[in-house]
Amino acid sequence: MLAKRIIPCLDIKDGQTVKGTNFVNLRQAGDPIELGKLYSEQGADELVYLDITASHEGRKTFTELVKRIAREINIPFTVGGGINELKDVDRLLNAGADKVSINSAALRRPELIDEIARNFGSQVCVVAIDAKCEDDTVHENGDPRIDGDWVCYVNGGRVPTQYRLFDWAKEVNERGAGEVLFTSMNHDGVKHGYANAALRRLSDLLTIPVIASGGAGTKEHFRDTFLNGHSDAALAASVFHFGEIPIPQLKQYLHKEGVSVRL
Amino acid sequence: MPNNPPLSSNIHAPSHSDAIFSQKGYSSPICEQNDGFSAVLLENMVAISLKSRTFVALYEVKANKMNIAIIKYNAGNIASVENAMKRLGVEPVVTDNVELIKKADRVIFPGQGEALSTMEYLRARRLDEVIVDLKQPVLGICIGMQLLCRHSEEGDTPCLGVFDVGVKRFEPKSHEEKVPQMGWNTVENTKSDLFEGFEKPEFVYFIHSFYVPKCDWTIATTNYTLSYSSALHKDNFYATQFHPEKSGKVGERILKNFLDAVH
Numbered sequence: 001m002l003a004k005r006i007i008p009c010l011d012i013k014d015g016q017t018v019k020g021t022n023f024v025n026l027r028q029a030g031d032p033i034e035l036g037k038l039y040s041e042q043g044a045d046e047l048v049y050l051d052i053t054a055s056h057e058g059r060k061t062f063t064e065l066v067k068r069i070a071r072e073i074n075i076p077f078t079v080g081g082g083i084n085e086l087k088d089v090d091r092l093l094n095a096g097a098d099k100v101s102i103n104s105a106a107l108r109r110p111e112l113i114d115e116i117a118r119n120f121g122s123q124v125c126v127v128a129i130d131a132k133c134e135d136d137t138v139h140e141n142g143d144p145r146i147d148g149d150w151v152c153y154v155n156g157g158r159v160p161t162q163y164r165l166f167d168w169a170k171e172v173n174e175r176g177a178g179e180v181l182f183t184s185m186n187h188d189g190v191k192h193g194y195a196n197a198a199l200r201r202l203s204d205l206l207t208i209p210v211i212a213s214g215g216a217g218t219k220e221h222f223r224d225t226f227l228n229g230h231s232d233a234a235l236a237a238s239v240f241h242f243g244e245i246p247i248p249q250l251k252q253y254l255h256k257e258g259v260s261v262r263l
Numbered sequence: 264m265p266n267n268p269p270l271s272s273n274i275h276a277p278s279h280s281d282a283i284f285s286q287k288g289y290s291s292p293i294c295e296q297n298d299g300f301s302a303v304l305l306e307n308m309v310a311i312s313l314k315s316r317t318f319v320a321l322y323e324v325k326a327n328k329m330n331i332a333i334i335k336y337n338a339g340n341i342a343s344v345e346n347a348m349k350r351l352g353v354e355p356v357v358t359d360n361v362e363l364i365k366k367a368d369r370v371i372f373p374g375q376g377e378a379l380s381t382m383e384y385l386r387a388r389r390l391d392e393v394i395v396d397l398k399q400p401v402l403g404i405c406i407g408m409q410l411l412c413r414h415s416e417e418g419d420t421p422c423l424g425v426f427d428v429g430v431k432r433f434e435p436k437s438h439e440e441k442v443p444q445m446g447w448n449t450v451e452n453t454k455s456d457l458f459e460g461f462e463k464p465e466f467v468y469f470i471h472s473f474y475v476p477k478c479d480w481t482i483a484t485t486n487y488t489l490s491y492s493s494a495l496h497k498d499n500f501y502a503t504q505f506h507p508e509k510s511g512k513v514g515e516r517i518l519k520n521f522l523d524a525v526h
């Protein structure tokens with residue numbers, strides 16, 4: 001049976017991981033490769049490296065880093081951040097990334113998705129969507145913000161667009177994306193769980209896998225997004241980086257709870 | 264530079280150890296960007312120094328005294344296979360040079376891509392005829408496996424016909440089954456030396472929309488919408504639908520088994 005995937009996300013600035021970690025056994029806590037290897041050994045199913053550098057020099061550093069990751073990491077990894085055009089995709093895939101994640105660039109020019117799919121195949125094209133529900137109504141089952149108006153944002157969640165989550169996700173699917181990575185801005189950083197109602201609706205709407213992002217705080221949150229949100233994969237950052245949820249224990253827990261995971 | 268460089272080894276060794284290799288009867292070709300086994304045979308030279316690193320390199324050469332050719336064509340993901348081989352201590356050559364492919368001890372036919380355009384590329388370079396005539400162990404990966412079959416529904420493409428079986432498109436039976444299958448799934452009912460050491464169903468990494476049905480050459484099965492062939496073996500031809508180069512330690516074991524294959 002196809003396993004649900006656990007995906008740690010590493011933010012990279014100038015070639016180093018940004019968020020601190022309390023892994024004492026790492027030779028260099030900020031080294032993205034050391035951390036990636038550790039996660040891989042612990043059972044992470046994929047890795048996401050997000051370049052949050054703004055400068056041109058930083059981009060070059062990131063490309064060099066991608067080459068090193070490709071040489072040393074033996075599981076699939078996705079890279080994102082600052083991908084604006086096809087030549088950025090080409091550069092990062094050539095450096096050895098398995099997939100690229102695009103976000104604002106796709107909303108500004110949706111044809112980029114078609115171009116990536118046509119030139120490199122759908123499987124490399126992850127479209128990340130940051131969306132915020134404008135309706136703060138809490139549903140009677142305690143799950144907030146179910147059917148409200150989900151507005152897609154660009155520029156790291158700073159600028160709202162005319163696009164609505166479910167319409168945009170459907171379009172992304174039809175244009176040839178391989179996966180959708182949905183981050184609920186309402187849930188991100190709050191650690192109260194993923195936006196499972198919206199995720200479930202996405203999963204039912206789309207024919208491609210959906211990655212849940214934003215809100216993981218406990219092991220139960222992962223279970224819920226797989227069992228209730230129908231997510232194909234769950235991405236998280238701080239709960240892994242700070243050792244709050246060790247991946248081996250998380251996977252054992254999910255296995256016991258009836259979620260298909262790779263052990 | 265000899266026209267037919269010796270192919271006894273293609274480990275990329277540090278130059279100071281060349282003398283040691285030749286003294287022991289090994290050549291130490293230096294793989295360059297030009298796809299050639301550009302070998303430098305330094306005969307009749309004496310050892311200059313016996314640094315410990317040299318000894319390590321020497322033992323690696325003995326263990327992997329083998330030329331690996333990775334077929335270069337218009338499919339993605341080829342660098343991942345090259346990186347995986349390097350992690351195993353083997354220096355492969357990525358080439359579309361017919362002579363180099365024919366002479367290699369092992370040939371890997373990797374890739375992610377689309378059937379029709381890749382077959383057209385192979386035919387245009389006569390690589391189609393070369394591949395089916397190979398006598399050494401050959402490993403097809405993902406699209407490489409599908410191209411080794413008779414025909415693919417993808418683009419209604421006649422393929423190489425090593426395995427007399429047709430490649431079909433997944434027909435999802437529920438909304439939980441997305442196409443492509445993307446992620447980790449188990450290989451079961453494994454037989455053949457490719458899975459030497461496997462005692463239980465192990466997880467490996469898949470990305471594909473088309474599959475090979477179970478047939479006479481099936482050496483592993485996987486369940487996704489139905490039970491299908493996740494690996495094939497016939498004479499000197501091995502093939503996996505999954506990506507061993509992205510499947511962590513399990514994948515490394517499969518690649519090692521392939522290097523050890525006697526067929």
